[in-house]
Amino acid sequence: MHQTAGQVLLVDADDTLWENEAYFRQVFEQFLDIMEARGHLRSDALDALQSVERERCVKHGYGSRNFARSMDETVRQMEGETPSKLMQEIDALVQWILDHPVEPFPGVAETLEDLASRHRMLLVTKGAHQEQNDKVERSGFARWFIGVEILFEKNAEHYREIVARNSLDSSITWMIGNSPKSDINMAMAAGLRTVFIPHRTIWGLERQPFTREPDLVLTQFSDLRLHF
Ligand SMILES: [Mg+2]
Known part of the structure; x- marks a missing residue:
C-alpha cells in the first residue's frame, strides 16, 4: 500500500544508507x-x-x-x-x-531526494557524535533531512524523546533501518511504525528476534519509493 504524503520518516544511517x-x-x-x-x-x-x-x-x-x-x-x-x-x-x-570513504547503497541518493519531496525526514543514528556527523557531512545527504539525531543508544526512551521534542504524530512516524534491536523493536516499543531493510552484515549485538513483525520488510532502500 502506498502511504499518503506527509509521513515522518526516521531513517537509520549505518548499513541502511551506507556500508559500515x-x-x-x-x-x-x-x-x-x-x-x-x-x-x-x-x-x-x-x-x-x-x-x-x-x-x-x-x-x-x-x-x-x-x-x-x-x-x-x-x-x-x-x-x-x-x-x-x-x-x-x-x-x-x-x-x-x-x-574510509562513505559508500552509499545503490539508489539511496535518488530515493532520499524523491522521499524528501513528499515527506519529512529525520536521520536517526547512534554512535560517537563527531564520527557520525562526519559521515553525514561527507555523504552530502543532510540537505534532505530536517534534522540529524545522533543518539548514545537507540532505546524506546530516546525515540519517545525525539517524538516529543519535534512534536511528531507517532501514528504517521516510521523508523526505517537494518537493526532488529535498535531500529525495529525499540521503535515499536515507543509506538512508532517500522520498516525493516536487512543488510547482509549485522553486528552480533544488534541481532534480536522481533517482538512483533515490522509493518514493512523491504529488500533494498530504493524500494521505499514503492510504499511512500
Ligand atoms: Mg544501522
Whole structure:
C-alpha cells in the first residue's frame, strides 16, 4: 500500500544508507590475525573481544575509537598489558575505518531526494557524535533531512524523546533501518511504525528476534519509493 504524503520518516544511517559493519568486520578479523600470531587461539580472542564489547558498549557507547579501546582491553585481559607498538597497530586499524570513504547503497541518493519531496525526514543514528556527523557531512545527504539525531543508544526512551521534542504524530512516524534491536523493536516499543531493510552484515549485538513483525520488510532502500 502506498502511504499518503506527509509521513515522518526516521531513517537509520549505518548499513541502511551506507556500508559500515563490513569495515568493522574486516578490522575484527585483522585483530584476530594479530592475536593468533601472538600465540593465542583465534576462538579465545574472539570470545574475549565479544565479551569486552558487550560490557563496554553499555557504558561507553559505540564508534570506532571505542572499538579501539575494546581491542586494547581484550589484549590486556589476555596478556596483562598492551605493548605500545600493538596499540599503534590497533589505532591504525581503526583510523582506516574513520578515513574510509562513505559508500552509499545503490539508489539511496535518488530515493532520499524523491522521499524528501513528499515527506519529512529525520536521520536517526547512534554512535560517537563527531564520527557520525562526519559521515553525514561527507555523504552530502543532510540537505534532505530536517534534522540529524545522533543518539548514545537507540532505546524506546530516546525515540519517545525525539517524538516529543519535534512534536511528531507517532501514528504517521516510521523508523526505517537494518537493526532488529535498535531500529525495529525499540521503535515499536515507543509506538512508532517500522520498516525493516536487512543488510547482509549485522553486528552480533544488534541481532534480536522481533517482538512483533515490522509493518514493512523491504529488500533494498530504493524500494521505499514503492510504499511512500
Ligand atoms: Mg544501522
